[in-house]
Amino acid sequence: MTGQELRAKFLQYFKDRQHTVVSSYPLVPKNDPTLLFTNAGMVQFKDVFLGDEKRDYSRAVSVQKCVRAGGKHNDLEMVGRTARHHTFFEMLGNFSFGDYFKAEAIQYGWEFLTEVIGLPRDRLYISVFNEDDDAFNIWANEMKLPRERIHRMGEKDNFWAMGPTGPCGPCSEIFIDQGKAIGCGKASCAVGCDCDRYLEIWNLVFMQYDRDASGKLTPLPKPSIDTGMGLERLAAVVQGRTTNYDTDLMMSIINESAKITGRKYGKDDEVNVSLRILTDHARAATFLIGDGVIPSNEGRGYVLRKIMRRALRHGKLLGQKNPFFHKITSKVIEDFKGAYPDLTGNSDFIQRVVLNEEESFSSTLHFGTQRLEEILEKVHKEKLTSIPGEEIFKLYDTYGFPTDLVEETAKDAGLEMDMAGYEKAMQEQKVKASASWKGSGEKEVAPFYKEFAQNSPPTEFDGYKSTEGEAKVLAILKDGAQVDSAKKGDSIEILVDRTPLYGESGGQVGDSGNAFNDGVQIELLDAIKPLPGLIVHKGQVTEGAVATGDSLTLQIDKPTRQNTALNHSATHLLHAALKEVLGGHIKQAGSLVASDRLRFDYTHFSPLTEKERGRVESLVNEKIRENIQVSTNEMEIEDALKEGAMALFGEKYGDRVRVVSVPGFSKELCGGTHVSATGDIGLFRIVSEGGIASGVRRIEAVTGGTAYKKINSEYESLAAIRSILKAPTNEELAKVKKLLEKNRELEKEITSLKQKMVSGSDSSSEDDIRKIGDTSLLIKNLENTDAKTLRTYIDNAKNKLKSGIIVAGSVADGKVAMAAGVTKDLTHRFHAGNIIKEIATIVGGSGGGRPDMAQAGGTYTDKLDEALKRAEEIIKATPE
Incomplete structure (x- = not known):
């Protein structure tokens, strides 16, 4: 039985028992500031269980996509190395909101596993909370399960709570005996043992209490049911596989990973681990990006980046030097498009994001390697026997540089790794991250x-x-x-x-x-x-x-409402226009619709070109001129999605939705207020376009009378420019280009003159050069000189000195630039990068570089002389 068949049978079984089939929730949970990612089937029903939301059904069933990447639920480093650790998985679940309770939940679970799936009854075992006599008796008396196969267990294993307070209750877990061959062999081995013999496949949670701050349990007036069963785990059991990776849900992706990397699965343990990691992480990356998460250095984006870079590192271990991971995500999309059709529409975008991250990681390895070389030089200089753990962690945290690559380099250099120090730094960072995580920005409801x-x-x-x-x-x-x-x-x-x-x-x-x-x-x-x-x-x-x-009597402010409606309808037109001009990968990543403006955030990697911006704006105004009637209809969400209505990322929808359509152009799920016809918008004008995060762009625009005022203001500015330039109409652009070209020529002349001045014979006269012992030192404040000219000065001075140290600085355009150089014969004693790094802090900046050449920048222009003086002190204090 395939994974796809298991999904379908599960949904159909509960649908036949009056459960409403509910689509998977996005991996980024809406209105839950406590979660990074959706990690269980009950997440989308949390408000229903808490009584904060009412639905028009009391029974539900879903197949929920989940991500667990760190924390108590998963250790990322274990993924690929064990039979069942994953970052991405699917959870099968059935739910009752004050409808049926223990007897029916237990009956459904047993019936589905034994009669629908056909698992052997004599291999199934049960655990119940040690105080839950009701559940024990239902299993023993109604399900006729031998009592010796029902195990009472403690609160740690068999009592579930949503939090320290609130809904909670005992749970009952269903296990299958996989046989002595894969057990621990101990005589005491039984349900609850850490070995793989007794495998938990389904957890039935009986939410029957409300726990207060004192710990007191009060029975809920309407007890509920929340169950969860991993699809991959069930598939492994049904297909007779000892690991989830060997099921049809993953094997085709593993085989594709093997084909792409030129390796074979099943021949070598370390190769197997790498191929499993590529498979698991490709699944996670595909679904996270599909749900709008973009790799970044914070929050959800940071977790995604960590997952992807771990996969890329294992690709390199398999010999991959060029981008490859995006090809594996293509296979994930192919395998899952039947269950999750939205992946197809996002295919190009997903692969583009992955490819972009692969290219970025190559750059990371380059800079990380440079930093590692500096660390190794310092370690050897200080005659240490190991690389400090704090430095290893900085490489990992700041540069994304893999620890195993550091380990390889350390072995080659004959050094140990201070992993205890690394773990300490890692734990400190986790504490900081936990303290700073403010959730998704949603406010707590009063x-x-x-x-x-x-x-x-x-x-x-x-x-x-x-x-x-x-x-x-x-x-x-x-x-x-x-x-x-x-x-x-x-x-x-x-x-x-x-x-x-x-x-x-x-x-x-x-x-x-x-x-x-x-x-x-x-x-x-x-x-x-x-x-x-x-x-x-x-x-x-x-x-x-x-x-x-x-x-x-309540009255709205009509003009404000009307202007807001103009902007909201224009936002829908803009969204559709961006998709048409840039491609189907465009997804809304946020918006603001006010009476005086609109703001639209969307997923895209490059700035709009002038041509693209013009096409988008023209297309929106074309639809406005067509004066298309805007229609609104209420329907079931499944029907709306089948008709092609766009469901926006991050929005939370009920089972009945409102669909706003501009026939032939735009169709979105939307509860907002809109114009009757597109002509009411009047005019649309883009005010600005720019990036706000990795892979996320923002357009700000105006409509109607505000757009007219904007265009009129632009015309007045153009007329003023024309007057200043004394240029005839339609010749302004040519004249501006000519002026800019002349300006560039003059700037080049100035730069050339500066370089000639600083490289002249007087730039390093005998009066400027000092001796510190046998070492020649040249320190110079070059006024109004850019960083490039400073470097030229350093190179020329090194050539003239033959042996010596040069430190130079300048203030230009309100900023400080500094550079240092050390001739090759002195780099065993003096390190230009270390000198410049220390003095950079004085001018409020940062810098670094190689032993023979380094540079820095800063903002404290009045501190340059102090920094140069400090450079001389550092050099004087350096031992022979």
């Missing part, structure tokens, strides 16, 4: 909002069709606390049963407006959406008083 949402129906939003409506005040908050009433001058938050004001979400800012009746006037400054279905109005009482239970 307890009052959660409680209100649990006990009240959702706020009814009337704003798609109405700009004014009657509402009843359900609650008033002042300074975060609930109050019965508020008077003139009070800043408040009010919650009502229905509203025409749009609550901030999906990138669109919240509406502003007014609320009033005969006895009160309230200026509504903002509308927010702290939880799905809950709209909160922030405002100030300007006249009279308001109390809970009052009826109010």
Whole structure:
């Protein structure tokens, strides 16, 4: 039975038992600041379990893509070396939200494994929490399982909690006996043993308690079920494989990795490990990039980079000198496109990101090698026997330089590795990273909002069709606390049963407006959406008083709403235009839709060329001129996706969604407010385009009257330039080009003159050269000289001195530049890189280089002479 068949059978089994099939959640969890990545099937249902979100079903089933890369769940260094450690895996799960409980969950689990999959009953074993008599009795009495195959275990193994407080409960795990041959051989070997004989395949969690801060357990009014079973692990059991890597889910990728690297799988243990790492990490990289994660030096991007660079390192161990990893991700996409169709549309982008990281890593190895050479020189100079652990960690953390490559170099140099120091530095960094991780930036929802949402129906939003409506005040908050009433001058938050004001979400800012009746006037400054279905109005009482239970008329600020609608519809047109001009890899990575502007972040590696920018802008304005009617429809999310509607990365959707379409051009899932026809937008103008992160670009634009003002301002500026240049219309560009070319020629002449001056015979006269013992020293402050000319000066001075040390510096364009040179005969005593590195801190900068040549930059222009003086002190203090 293939992995694809197991996926399908699992979903169908639970669908036949009235479970709603729910698509996999993105690997970047929405609205959960505690998680780097989605690491379990229950993540997308967390708010449902907590009671903060209501769904229109009480049973669900999913196949969830998961990533675990570090922390308590996974040790990255073990991936590829054990049978079942992975960074990426798929989790099968069925869920009950106050519907069925232990008896049905146990029955479903047993029935699926024994009757649908056909696992032998006599090889299945069970664990239950030692105090959970209900679960024990269900297994023994209803499932007819021999009692000796049911094992009671402690809280560590069989009690699950969402956190220190909140929903929790006992769990029951299903194990399969894989036989004595792969066990530890001990007489005490049983369920719970660390060996591979008794393999856990399914965990059934019975959420039946609410734990408070004191540890007290209170039964939940509606107990729930959360189960999880690794697809790869199940496939290994069904297909009779001793490792997950040998299943059909991975073997085709392993074979492709072997083909690409020219190696054979199964012949050599270390080659096997490397091929497994390439396979696992290619799966993780493919899905993470597909869900919008880009390699970087922080947060999720840093974890992805670490995974990819570990794979690239193992590729090099297999002899790969040129980029290869992107070819393996292509195979991953081919294998998984049936289960995850979105991978196909992102194929080009995924491979481009991977190729870019491969090329970047080559550069990393180059600079890391240079730094390693400097460290080795220092180690030999100080007559150490090992490379300091802190230096090994810096190479790894700062340069991404693999520790095993350091180890190889150390062996060649006859040195040991201070791995204890490395581990200490690593642990210190983990503590710092843990302290600095602020999550995804989502704000913690106030307890009052959660409680209100649990006990009240959702706020009814009337704003798609109405700009004014009657509402009843359900609650008033002042300074975060609930109050019965508020008077003139009070800043408040009010919650009502229905509203025409749009609550901030999906990138669109919240509406502003007014609320009033005969006895009160309230200026509504903002509308927010702290939880799905809950709209909160922030405002100030300007006249009279308001109390809970009052009826109010709510009005939106119509001009502001209209301008916001222009920008939101224009954002959809921009998204579609970028896809058409740049390619299908374009994905939204963030947005802001306000009344005066729009901001759109998207995945792309290079800046827009002037031609591309012009095509995008022209295409959007073309669709505006066509005055296409904008349509909105509500439908099931699965139907919307089948029709080609774009689901935006990071957004959290319900089972029924609103689809906004510009027929023939754009179709997106969107809850925002829009124009009736594209012609209402009037005009679209890109204001700026630039990079904000690795692989992520940002466009800022304006529409309507604001766009007209922008273009008019640009025209006025052009007219002023024309006047200054005294250039006829349409000849401005030619005249500017001519002026710039002349300016470049003059700059070259100036540079040439400077170089001639500093390289002249007087630049290193006898008066400038000092003797420190037998060593000649030349220290010079060259005014208004650039870094390139400084280096020329150093080279010329070294040639003239034949033997000596030269340190020179200059202040130009408000910055400090310094350089140092040491003639070859003195590099055994003096290191230009070390000298320059120390004096660079004085001018507020950094630098370094080789023993014979180094340079630095800084910003403290008034400290140059002090830095040059310090250079002389360092040289004087150097022992013979």
